[in-house]
Amino acid sequence: MSRFGLRARMAASYVLVTATAVLLVEAVVVGLYLIPQANAVDLAAVLQEQASKDAKMLSLEVARVSAAGPGRSPSELLAAAAPGRSTLVGGARPPEPGYAMLEALVDTGGVIVAGSAPGLYAAGDRLDVPLPGPDGGGGSSRTRTGPSTWHFSPVLGRNLEILGYVYVQAPAQTVVNAPTAESVAGLLAPGLLVLALAIPVGLVFGLLSTRRLTSRVRELANVTTAVAAGDFRPRVPVTGNDEVSVLERSFNVMTDRLGTAVEAARLAARTEARQSERGRIARELHDSISQDLFSLSLLAGGMRRAAPESLRAQAASMERTAARAMREMRALLLELRPVALEDAGLLLALEELCNAYRTRLGVRVEADLADVTLSPQAEHAVLRLVQEALGNAVKHADPTRVEVRLSQDGGPVTVEVADNGRGFDPAGVAGRHGMGLALMRERVTELGGRWEIHSDGSGTTVRASLP
Numbered sequence: 001m002s003r004f005g006l007r008a009r010m011a012a013s014y015v016l017v018t019a020t021a022v023l024l025v026e027a028v029v030v031g032l033y034l035i036p037q038a039n040a041v042d043l044a045a046v047l048q049e050q051a052s053k054d055a056k057m058l059s060l061e062v063a064r065v066s067a068a069g070p071g072r073s074p075s076e077l078l079a080a081a082a083p084g085r086s087t088l089v090g091g092a093r094p095p096e097p098g099y100a101m102l103e104a105l106v107d108t109g110g111v112i113v114a115g116s117a118p119g120l121y122a123a124g125d126r127l128d129v130p131l132p133g134p135d136g137g138g139g140s141s142r143t144r145t146g147p148s149t150w151h152f153s154p155v156l157g158r159n160l161e162i163l164g165y166v167y168v169q170a171p172a173q174t175v176v177n178a179p180t181a182e183s184v185a186g187l188l189a190p191g192l193l194v195l196a197l198a199i200p201v202g203l204v205f206g207l208l209s210t211r212r213l214t215s216r217v218r219e220l221a222n223v224t225t226a227v228a229a230g231d232f233r234p235r236v237p238v239t240g241n242d243e244v245s246v247l248e249r250s251f252n253v254m255t256d257r258l259g260t261a262v263e264a265a266r267l268a269a270r271t272e273a274r275q276s277e278r279g280r281i282a283r284e285l286h287d288s289i290s291q292d293l294f295s296l297s298l299l300a301g302g303m304r305r306a307a308p309e310s311l312r313a314q315a316a317s318m319e320r321t322a323a324r325a326m327r328e329m330r331a332l333l334l335e336l337r338p339v340a341l342e343d344a345g346l347l348l349a350l351e352e353l354c355n356a357y358r359t360r361l362g363v364r365v366e367a368d369l370a371d372v373t374l375s376p377q378a379e380h381a382v383l384r385l386v387q388e389a390l391g392n393a394v395k396h397a398d399p400t401r402v403e404v405r406l407s408q409d410g411g412p413v414t415v416e417v418a419d420n421g422r423g424f425d426p427a428g429v430a431g432r433h434g435m436g437l438a439l440m441r442e443r444v445t446e447l448g449g450r451w452e453i454h455s456d457g458s459g460t461t462v463r464a465s466l467p
Contacts, residue, residue, distance in 0.1 A: 010210040018202040019195055026191035044138055047101070047151040047168045051136070054103065055153035055166040058082070063158050074163040075107050078155065082114035102145070105155070106131075107164040120145060127167060134162060140172055147172040216244050220251065232259030271380070293329055297322035328395045346379045347371060347406075350386055354404055357390055364401045365390070372408040378466045381443040382406070382415050388436050389417035389462045397421025397460060412449070418461040426453050440464070 061081040066072065072080065082105050104115035106127050115121035128144055131152065138151030150169035154162045216239065223234045232255055236248040300319035307315045347369050354365040374382065386404055393399050399421030406415050426437065437453065440462065444451040449466040 010214070012203075014205060014209075015199055015202040018198045022191055022195045022198055026188060026195075029191070043149050043170060043172075044151065047149060047170060048138060048153075050101065050103070051138075051151045051153035051166045051168040054168070055136075055155050058105065058166060059156045062155060062163060066158050074157070075111070075113065077157065078105055078107060078113045078164045101168060101170045103169075104167045105164060106167055108162060113164065129167070129169075131165065136165065143169060145169070145171070213244065216248070220244075220248060223251070223255075227255055227258070232262065267377075289329060293322055293326045297326060346374065346382060349383055350404065350406065353383070353387060353390065357394065357402070361394055363394055363399065365404065366401065367404045369404070369406045370408060372406060372413045374413055374466065375447075378413070378447050378449075381447055381449075382413070382464075382466065384443060385415060385440050385462070385464055386417055388440050392436055393417070393419040393421055393460065396424070399459065412465040412467050414463065414465050416461060416463045418459060420459040423455040423457050423460055426455055 058078075058081055062077050065080045066077055069080075102115070102117050102120065104121045104127065105113045107113055108131070110127045110131050112121050112123055112125050112127055114123055121127070129141065129150055132138075134154065136152040136154050138149070140147070140149045142148070143150070148169045149172050150167060152165040152167055155164045155166060157163045220236050223236045226234045235252050235255065238245050238248045238252070297319060300315060300322050304312055304315035304319055350369055351367060354367045357363045357365045390402060390404070393402055397419050399419035402417065402419045404415075404417050406413070408414070441451045444464045444466065447466055449464055451462075451464045453463075454461045
């Protein structure tokens with residue numbers, strides 16, 4: 001991915017928008033200039049446009065003068081309106097370049113009221129060109145200035161009556177000049193200059209204005225790449241309060257949830273793998289060693305009954321050893337036996353575990369289980385702690401009664417396993433079954449709980465408190 005790809009594209013968009021705006025303005029300016037020029041294809045059209053425009057202006061001036069001083073005659077209204085600033089007749093407008101254009105204001109009788117060339121068309125003289133009809137008109141004829149082309153446009157009063165005419169003439173041989181390349185270039189030159197300046201300015205502005213945005217998007221892209229690769233630790237710094245910040249904040253929330261879900265899936269997979277392995281070991285022990293121990297117990301019993309008196313004590317000792325080994329093997333199988341905590345729940349799983357020790361090993365297990373609130377990890381720790389404590393008691397203490405208690409008195413959850421078997425010294429069992437005790441302690445302390453064990457000649461008590 002190009003480092004400045006997004007910045008370059010956004011800066012180019014700024015330049016493109018600026019250039020488009022300049023070109024549109026240029027097109028409008030050139031259009032406003034060329035369209036009227038294109039319509040004026042000959043001299044008559046030019047004169048008609050000029051006469052019509054000035055007649056409209058004079059009509060507005062006549063209306064203003066008539067409103068200010070009613071009762072005037074048409075000639076008085078024309079005379080009062082002609083020198084006004086709003087009209088181009090009577091010398092108020094400069095001569096049209098290249099046309100030698102003359103203009104006069106006449107009344108309905110053909111008498112000149114005002115003119116742009118008093119030496120040729122003086123006020124009070126009669127125009128030497130016949131007046132047109134009500135709508136005005138134009139033509140070509142010889143006038144006092146020679147062969148001419150002319151046009152009349154009516155000047156209207158307040159009631160739309162004709163008060164007079166605007167007369168415009170030009171020499172008949174006048175050539176209407178079409179727009180030249182120089183004139184068009186003169187219109188385009190300022191716009192092209194602005195365009196030449198706008199491109200680098202727009203480029204610099206685009207790069208500067210998008211630098212922060214593109215850096216934020218780049219940071220988001222980098223973190224997205226890391227998350228896609230399986231690293232859920234990076235987070236996007238949230239800056240501002242715009243749409244990108246909403247995206248940054250939402251991405252962080254999504255990453256948190258995704259990381260939690262992946263970790264939960266990994267934990268579930270590890271738990272399932274452990275359960276599967278424990279089940280496999282339990283099946284192997286049951287199918288092989290348990291059967292051999294059972295056969296050994298039967299053989300020892302037969303030898304005890306058939307052996308001479310001098311060997312019966314040894315045979316009985318062998319039979320008791322085989323029976324004890326079978327009992328410990330059953331306890332080990334129960335300890336390895338997977339319990340469906342997710343399906344049954346903690347209370348039912350503990351009850352099933354206690355019932356298994358009652359029925360399969362003949363141990364009196366009393367369960368006092370209360371409904372408690374624990375996280376899934378804590379429930380798993382409680383189940384394994386009870387399973388380990390029951391297994392240790394049956395294998396090593398030879399109890400006649402085991403009590404399992406689970407309670408919660410408004411605070412931490414307390415789990416307790418107590419037996420009336422042979423006690424032991426907890427500090428001196430590292431070589432025998434201290435590893436099981438260490439695993440129980442680790443499970444509890446990892447969850448922020450407290451674990452303790454008490455053992456003497458009257459039995460052993462394992463107690464844990466979990467938040």
